[in-house]
Amino acid sequence: MKGTHILRAFRRLCPGLRRCCRLCGADSAHATLCAGCRSDLPYNRRACPLCAEPLESLGVCPGCLRAPPVFQRCLAPLLYQAPVDTLIHDLKFRGQLAMAPLLAEYLLEALQQRCQALPQCLVPVPLHPRRLARRGFNQALEICRPLGKALRIPILSRCYRRLPGPPQASLPAARRGRNVSRAFQPLRSPDYRHIAIVDDVLTTGSTANALAAALYADGARYVEVWVPARAPSPTHPPRPPRAKASASRRSSA
Ligand SMILES: [Zn+2]
Ligand SMILES: [Zn+2]
Numbered sequence: 001m002k003g004t005h006i007l008r009a010f011r012r013l014c015p016g017l018r019r020c021c022r023l024c025g026a027d028s029a030h031a032t033l034c035a036g037c038r039s040d041l042p043y044n045r046r047a048c049p050l051c052a053e054p055l056e057s058l059g060v061c062p063g064c065l066r067a068p069p070v071f072q073r074c075l076a077p078l079l080y081q082a083p084v085d086t087l088i089h090d091l092k093f094r095g096q097l098a099m100a101p102l103l104a105e106y107l108l109e110a111l112q113q114r115c116q117a118l119p120q121c122l123v124p125v126p127l128h129p130r131r132l133a134r135r136g137f138n139q140a141l142e143i144c145r146p147l148g149k150a151l152r153i154p155i156l157s158r159c160y161r162r163l164p165g166p167p168q169a170s171l172p173a174a175r176r177g178r179n180v181s182r183a184f185q186p187l188r189s190p191d192y193r194h195i196a197i198v199d200d201v202l203t204t205g206s207t208a209n210a211l212a213a214a215l216y217a218d219g220a221r222y223v224e225v226w227v228p229a230r231a232p233s234p235t236h237p238p239r240p241p242r243a244k245a246s247a248s249r250r251s252s253a
Contacts, residue, residue, distance in 0.1 A: 022090070022099075023083050032102045041106075042079040044230050051205055052076035052230040063233070069205050071197065071212035071223045076230035077110040080201050084229050088200050092139045100142035103200070103228035107143075108150055119196040119224065121154045122147060125211055126184070128162040143228065144198045156192075160184040160214060183207065184214045193221040203231040 020027055021034035028034035047054050048061035052074040055061055060068075078084045091099035111118070124140035132138055141157050148155040163185055197211050202225060212223040 023086070032098060037083070042081045042084060044076050044079045047076065047230065049073055052202060052225075052227075054079060054230065054232050069212070070209040070216070071205075071225045074202055074205070074208070074225040074227065074230070075107065075110055075114075076202055076227045077106040078229040080203075080229040080231035088139075088229060091142065092135075092200060095136065097137065097142055100139065101146040104143050104146040104150075106228050107147060107226050111151075117194065118151055118153060119194045119222075120192040121156050121190060122196050122198050122226075123156050123159060123190065123211070123215065125197060125199040125207060126157070126160050126162040128164055130164070131162075140199045143200060147198065147226070153196075156190050159186065159188055159190050159218075160211065161187055183210045186214060186218060189218045190215065190220065193219070195220050195223050197223060197225045199225070199227050201229045201231055202227045 019029070021037050022032055023037040024034060026034045026036070044052060044054050046056070046058065048059075048064055050060055050064040050073055051069050053061040053063065080088070087099050087103065090096040091103065122144050124138060124144045127135065127138045127140075138157070141155070144155045144157070147153070161184070163183055195215055197208055197215070199208065202208060205225075208225045208227075212220075212225070215223050
């Protein structure tokens with residue numbers, strides 16, 4: 001097992017040496033993930049059509065029945081659980097930009113399965129300028145790029161400015177709504193009616209709600225949200241582990 005870890009680390013450090021899976025280190029025809037790891041990902045197959053909260057049965061989730069989101073619906077093909085959280089962390093905090101097209105691919109797959117009009121433009125959730133300067137890139141924009149290219153939809157990345165405030169992840173859920181209520185300052189009107197907000201993960205939905213509210217105030221008529229992954233609410237039962245298949249693949253890697 002220890003040898004496998006060393007091999008994984010070595011292959012990660014030398015990605016050009018041979019093609020290997022980012023998760024298990026096995027040889028992969030795909031540059032990013034092997035077929036086994038792809039099929040093992042936690043898909044968000046049955047979800048609330050409004051907020052993409054994973055559900056046991058079809059229908060709108062209790063949270064949306066009590067208070068529907070500002071945006072019309074959310075598309076989130078994966079769950080923000082292991083190993084999807086690792087892929088998103090690799091993109092966001094380790095600067096592995098190759099993760100962005102991989103995550104976008106799952107959104108494209110999900111879009112192919114639905115019969116709805118595509119939005120007229122994509123709006124990546126803006127980062128605060130200071131955070132953008134520190135990180136060097138906006139992960140939401142990186143996920144947008146391959147989507148815009150594949151779908152031939154313009155990306156509007158300079159419509160809003162993110163105003164200063166503590167990072168959402170550092171706040172308890174109850175305070176997130178307040179933190180983003182005045183989070184976005186309009187710079188120029190998007191001039192489109194049907195818009196998709198793009199981000200890396202949807203947690204409470206408060207950031208997406210705040211941006212959707214700004215877009216509606218600017219004349220949008222239909223705002224949806226596209227994220228590769230949905231973080232289930234804390235009350236949602238965790239997905240049962242599928243450790244066996246992964247473990248056997250890892251040991252053969
Ligand atoms: Zn793999
Ligand atoms: Zn819902």
